[in-house]
Amino acid sequence: MRRGRTFIISGPSGVGKSTVLKALLDQRSDIYFSVSATTRKPRPGEIDGVHYHFVSVDTFRQWISRDEFLEYAEYVGNFYGTPKRFVDDAMDRGQDVILDIEIQGALQVFGKRPDTVRIFIAPPSWTELERRLTERGTDSPEKIQKRLLRAKVEFQTAHTYDYFVINDTVENAVGELDAIMTAEHCRPEERMEIISGR
Amino acid sequence: MRRGRTFIISGPSGVGKSTVLKALLDQRSDIYFSVSATTRKPRPGEIDGVHYHFVSVDTFRQWISRDEFLEYAEYVGNFYGTPKRFVDDAMDRGQDVILDIEIQGALQVFGKRPDTVRIFIAPPSWTELERRLTERGTDSPEKIQKRLLRAKVEFQTAHTYDYFVINDTVENAVGELDAIMTAEHCRPEERMEIISGR
Numbered sequence: 599m600r601r602g603r604t605f606i607i608s609g610p611s612g613v614g615k616s617t618v619l620k621a622l623l624d625q626r627s628d629i630y631f632s633v634s635a636t637t638r639k640p641r642p643g644e645i646d647g648v649h650y651h652f653v654s655v656d657t658f659r660q661w662i663s664r665d666e667f668l669e670y671a672e673y674v675g676n677f678y679g680t681p682k683r684f685v686d687d688a689m690d691r692g693q694d695v696i697l698d699i700e701i702q703g704a705l706q707v708f709g710k711r712p713d714t715v716r717i718f719i720a721p722p723s724w725t726e727l728e729r730r731l732t733e734r735g736t737d738s739p740e741k742i743q744k745r746l747l748r749a750k751v752e753f754q755t756a757h758t759y760d761y762f763v764i765n766d767t768v769e770n771a772v773g774e775l776d777a778i779m780t781a782e783h784c785r786p787e788e789r790m791e792i793i794s795g796r
Numbered sequence: 797m798r799r800g801r802t803f804i805i806s807g808p809s810g811v812g813k814s815t816v817l818k819a820l821l822d823q824r825s826d827i828y829f830s831v832s833a834t835t836r837k838p839r840p841g842e843i844d845g846v847h848y849h850f851v852s853v854d855t856f857r858q859w860i861s862r863d864e865f866l867e868y869a870e871y872v873g874n875f876y877g878t879p880k881r882f883v884d885d886a887m888d889r890g891q892d893v894i895l896d897i898e899i900q901g902a903l904q905v906f907g908k909r910p911d912t913v914r915i916f917i918a919p920p921s922w923t924e925l926e927r928r929l930t931e932r933g934t935d936s937p938e939k940i941q942k943r944l945l946r947a948k949v950e951f952q953t954a955h956t957y958d959y960f961v962i963n964d965t966v967e968n969a970v971g972e973l974d975a976i977m978t979a980e981h982c983r984p985e986e987r988m989e990i991i992s993g994r
Contacts, residue, residue, distance in 0.1 A: 718984075720991055753991070761979065762987035774982050780975035781959065786916075789960035793918050793951070 600792075602630070602689035603782055604711065606697045606704045607775075608756070609719030609765075610749030612731040618719060618763075618771045619698060625772060626779075630688035632697045635661070638676040651681065669699065669706035680707070694779055701755055715782050716759040717775065722766040724750070798990075800828070800887035801980055802909065804895045804902045805973075806954070807917030807963075808947030810929040816917060816961075816969045817896060823970060824977075828886035830895045833859070836874040849879065867897065867904035878905070892977055899953055913980050915973065916957040920964040922948070 609615040623629055635651040637658050646652045653661075658677045661667060670679030680697055688695050697707065697714075707714050721727035727749060731742045756762070761778050765771040807813040821827055833849040835856050844850045851859075856875045859865060868877030878895055886893050895905065895912075905912050919925035925947060929940045954960070959976050963969040 717982075720987065723991065753988075757984050757988055759984055761982040762984050762991075763982055764987060764991070774978060777975040777978035778982060780972060781979035784915075784959040784961055784972050784976060786955050786957055786960050789918065789962060790951075790955055793921065793960075793962070 599692050600783060600788065602691065602693040602695055603779075604685060604689065604695045604697060604707075604714045605779060605782075606699060606707060606714055606716045607719060608699060608701055608704055608716070608752075608759070610721070610727065610752055611745050612727055612734060612749075613719050613721050614730065614765050614768070614771075615698070615719050618765055618768055618775070619696065621768050621772045622696075622775050626694075626776065628693055630684075630693040630695045632680055632685055632695055634678050635667075635681050636676060636678045638678075668697070668710060669703040671703060701752055704759075713787075715761070715778070717761045717763055717778060718753075718756040718759040719771065720753065720756075720762050720764050721749075722764050797890050798981060798986065800889070800891040800893055801977075802883060802887065802893045802895060802905075802912045803977060803980075804897060804905060804912055804914045805917060806897060806899055806902055806914070806950075806957070808919070808925065808950055809943050810925055810932060810947075811917050811919050812928065812963045812966070812969075813896070813917050816963055816966055816973070817894065819966050819970045820894075820973050824892075824974065826891055828882075828891040828893045830878055830883055830893055832876050833865075833879050834874060834876045836876075866895070866908060867901040869901060899950055902957075911985075913959070913976070914957040915959045915961055915976060916951075916954040917969065918951065918954075918960050918962050919947075920962050 607615065607619065623631060633647065633651055635653050635658065637653060637655045640646065640652050644650065655677070658679070661681065662670065666682055667679040668682050668685060670677060680699065680703070685695050704716055708716060724746065728742065728746055731737060731745055737745065763771050763774045805813065805817065821829060831845065831849055833851050833856065835851060835853045838844065838850050842848065853875070856877065859877070859879065860868065864880055865877040866880050866883060868875060878897065878901070883893050897905070902914055906914060922944065926940065926944055929935060929943055935943065961969050961972045
């Protein structure tokens with residue numbers, strides 16, 4: 599049985615990453631979408647193991663000291679991290695894994711696992727990203743400009759990623775993600791092993 | 797407009813490469829299948845510019861001296877080569893180009909054009925390759941064993957290729973080729989340029 603692979607998906611706020619990932623997961627039910635661990639308290643309706651793995655600060659510290667995270671970070675007083683265990687279990691079962699994480703986290707994961715594939719979801723244009731952020735209606739014009747600037751800075755760092763998927767339409771973006779996942783299973787390392795044994 | 801990219805397709809005798817490429821070209825009419833130049837005389841039914849570009853030894857020599865080949869080789873007294881010109885014209889028109897060449901030729905092309913994508917078509921198993929060679933009925937058992945051995949040697953060299961497509965069924969192989977071609981157009985170099993300009 600072929601082993602699963604891990605795909606990091608990053609992208610700026612407003613690019614439509616969640617919508618694209620939802621559509622991808624609807625289409626490919628064999629994918630494991632990584633659930634983060636956090637020390638934040640659950641909000642009403644949030645289920646342990648589904649939205650997050652909710653753990654105590656002590657547990658989180660223990661996991662860090664045992665090197666049980668692929669990446670972790672602090673955000674407004676709470677800790678968030680990707681536990682290795684669930685990712686490895688899924689890959690052993692043959693499932694591809696998606697990590698929905700930011701560039702900083704991606705760098706940590708890539709440092710530990712250089713065979714992780716990094717995909718950046720980009721807007722078709724900056725004007726279009728601004729339009730989407732405005733249409734969302736959750737941010738002030740100042741906040742939108744700040745997000746746009748941040749996206750442009752991120753974009754410069756993202757040149758180290760393996761792939762850029764442009765979210766012009768959800769259908770195209772999902773098609774490209776699916777193609778990348780198929781292509782990455784055609785790498786010689788994986789295939790030589792299969793064929794050599796026969 | 798996006799520029800085309802060049803894909804080298806190699807694979808051992810009997811793996812079914814021609815069938816796979818025919819099916820791919822039927823499905824994706826936008827691909828340019830590179831036509832080689834040769835000093836060999838045309839056989840009955842062969843059309844200049846379709847099966848080969850038939851040229852004189854003098855012309856071939858001139859093209860070599862002007863660095864007009866991506867790769868070339870001699871085979872039983874005749875010269876064969878891939879002219880740069882038609883490949884470049886196709887890529888400029890936005891067409892992806894397929895070069896159906898052997899590992900030696902692939903090395904030459906890759907030396908000149910490191911952004912060329914190299915795909916090796918492999919059999920699902922050695923037993924299956926032997927079965928296909930036997931079924932073809934064109935070779936003696938000794939010749940088949942020689943081809944098998946050659947395929948295994950080639951396979952060891954082919955680990956430097958970017959992708960291995962396993963021809964278990966034509967449909968799967970074409971699907972993987974198509975996915976690889978889509979994925980390779982999602983490379984940051986190509987996409988950064990598009991987005992930066994907007």
